[in-house]
Amino acid sequence: MPLALDPHLRRALAERVRFYNELGIYDFYQREPRLAENAEQAPAADVALSVQSQSEVREEMSARKSAAVARVAGENALEILPSKPEYGIADPAAALKLIREDLGDCMRCRLHQQGRKQIVFGVGNPHAELMFVGEGPGADEDAQGEPFVGRAGQLLNNMIKAMGIRREDVYIANVVKCRPPGNRTPERDECETCSPFLMRQIAAIKPKVVVALGAVSARNLLAINAPMSELRGRWYDFKPAGSDASWPGARLAVTYHPAFLLRDPRQKGEAWKDLQMVMKYLGLEAPKRPEE
Numbered sequence: 001m002p003l004a005l006d007p008h009l010r011r012a013l014a015e016r017v018r019f020y021n022e023l024g025i026y027d028f029y030q031r032e033p034r035l036a037e038n039a040e041q042a043p044a045a046d047v048a049l050s051v052q053s054q055s056e057v058r059e060e061m062s063a064r065k066s067a068a069v070a071r072v073a074g075e076n077a078l079e080i081l082p083s084k085p086e087y088g089i090a091d092p093a094a095a096l097k098l099i100r101e102d103l104g105d106c107m108r109c110r111l112h113q114q115g116r117k118q119i120v121f122g123v124g125n126p127h128a129e130l131m132f133v134g135e136g137p138g139a140d141e142d143a144q145g146e147p148f149v150g151r152a153g154q155l156l157n158n159m160i161k162a163m164g165i166r167r168e169d170v171y172i173a174n175v176v177k178c179r180p181p182g183n184r185t186p187e188r189d190e191c192e193t194c195s196p197f198l199m200r201q202i203a204a205i206k207p208k209v210v211v212a213l214g215a216v217s218a219r220n221l222l223a224i225n226a227p228m229s230e231l232r233g234r235w236y237d238f239k240p241a242g243s244d245a246s247w248p249g250a251r252l253a254v255t256y257h258p259a260f261l262l263r264d265p266r267q268k269g270e271a272w273k274d275l276q277m278v279m280k281y282l283g284l285e286a287p288k289r290p291e292e
């Protein structure tokens with residue numbers, strides 16, 4: 001049975017949801033039986049916070065999104081939660097296009113104003129069984145708008161080739177989509193702001209295997225703060241929140257970032273072991289070791 005909410009609270013809830021949508025977050029856990037209770041008993045401070053968020057972000061609202069908020073604010077509380085733009089889109093290429101449009105000319109974190117030339121969204125086969133996820137774009141990637149195109153990208157290409165497949169067969173993306181200045185490690189809040197879009201990319205592609213390249217990628221994907229020595233050498237079950245229920249999820253493996261392997265080539269053998277684990281699972285032939 002529909003639950004009636006105070007219009008002011010309903011509007012505040014809609015604004016709060018829209019605020020998270022602006023960040024690319026669409027998946028919420030909702031305790032339905034308690035929603036009405038909480039609505040009636042919501043502390044004034046909480047409502048005030050919602051109204052503050054509303055004023056903070058109002059100026060950034062596009063006409064399309066403002067209209068959407070006005071629409072949901074006038075509806076039932078349980079209908080406030082909108083679906084992602086790509087929800088129900090079976091074609092991964094079309095879903096990725098919608099996610100890219102939703103990302104827009106993103107200014108959600110400070111990296112948008114720290115010298116990026118362009119957003120580096122991702123590249124590859126939208127139907128890929130195998131997906132590689134790195135940390136963030138470097139100078140070459142920033143210039144060309146494509147992940148892993150510099151020296152590290154060349155090594156990644158060699159690794160992919162050694163697995164018996166082509167770069168065009170896989171999908172490649174990063175945790176953050178804008179180049180951190182000086183190739184510094186992205187900050188935690190930058191990763192947290194940007195990674196919902198990566199999660200949506202993974203949910204759209206539905207790969208069989210995700211390979212996290214480096215500790216930053218692994219820690220963000222798995223939400224585990226552990227060293228590489230503990231992260232590598234095993235499988236993880238991985239399924240972003242809000243993914244299609246019919247998709248069982250991916251298996252996730254961790255290996256070294258190619259940029260690290262360029263600095264310490266002695267670890268290439270270890271990386272190759274990680275890739276062999278992936279190849280075995282995907283039924284790929286192992287023709288040779290990665291090129292030096």
Ligand code: SF4
Nearest residue numbers: 106109112177178194
């Ligand atoms: S890194 Fe991600 S969240 Fe930050 S500005 Fe770029 S696209 Fe937006």
